[in-house]
Amino acid sequence: MTYSIQELIDSYIDLSFSVHRKGESLIREQIEGDLLTNDQHYTLRYINRAGSCTSTELAEEFDVKKSAITAIINRLWEKGFIQRTRDENDRRVVYLTLTKQGKELYIKTEEKIYKLVETFIKQFDQEEIQAFIKTYEKLNKILIESKDYKVEE
Amino acid sequence: MTYSIQELIDSYIDLSFSVHRKGESLIREQIEGDLLTNDQHYTLRYINRAGSCTSTELAEEFDVKKSAITAIINRLWEKGFIQRTRDENDRRVVYLTLTKQGKELYIKTEEKIYKLVETFIKQFDQEEIQAFIKTYEKLNKILIESKDYKVEE
DNA sequence: GGTTAATAGTTAAACAGGTTAACAATTAAA
């Protein structure tokens, strides 16, 4: 188990591709019928965890422009999964919360995804779990710190 | 460093989200101006590594329908980065290869991505490298094997 | 050999998600 730096870089790229493509497509299959897309589920997840949040917050979390969030929220709002409430103190702000329907669908979908991921985790032995945790903590740290990375020309 | 199964599942989901969102957006910034999208670069990468390939192959690799590949290939073809060559033995088949221009752009872009990933890898100490390799190998194995996973209702 | 399958790729319509640029409404700062 010795990799050159080149091989490590390749591994990272391959893993990133696999998680993105294969992982996302596995998760897509757990999502309720045609009711939600992947991104819509992530949006419900974020709002559920936050309890209530704003478009600006979602735009930062997802690293997209606010207009992209407006579009996603509109679709969820039209389907009755999200509520918009104007802040009476600062009337520019709109708080997003899940409706009862939205919360129910979110929980149901999330349970399926948990079952999927659980089958992954259960295939790890003790050593692999430790390796996973170490990698998870390191990668999260690096990805956050590299937010504004720029290659020198 | 002890995580419950619940926390492990959450970690997996968080990591998957981070790699997808933050990782992809970091890579996007390394890609040449507005010449290529992320998916277009992945397409050039696959063709370059294969030397030559077909739409069907790309559709399987990316886990999308062939018509989605046609759309991507069309855009790359219009910009002169990809060549289409009909197989004379089986005239249904079209081989995709990079043009000189396409190869040059691909290599230039890939170098930037390598530099980015290199800065990640260089932040790993020896133990973290071993943990990463173990996790990489395990996750790749699991993602491939779970290709047709279905949650029981 | 001639009909029927299957395969490779394309096209068209429709949708989701993304960007940019302009805007309205509101609040903060000068």
Next chain:
DNA sequence: TTTAATTGTTAACCTGTTTAACTATTAACC
């Protein structure tokens, strides 16, 4: 009180995706 900055939306446009129908070609079968 005029000028900035912030929050969110809208409109135009692009990319990537699916479904369904289609063409062209090859393979399979009787």
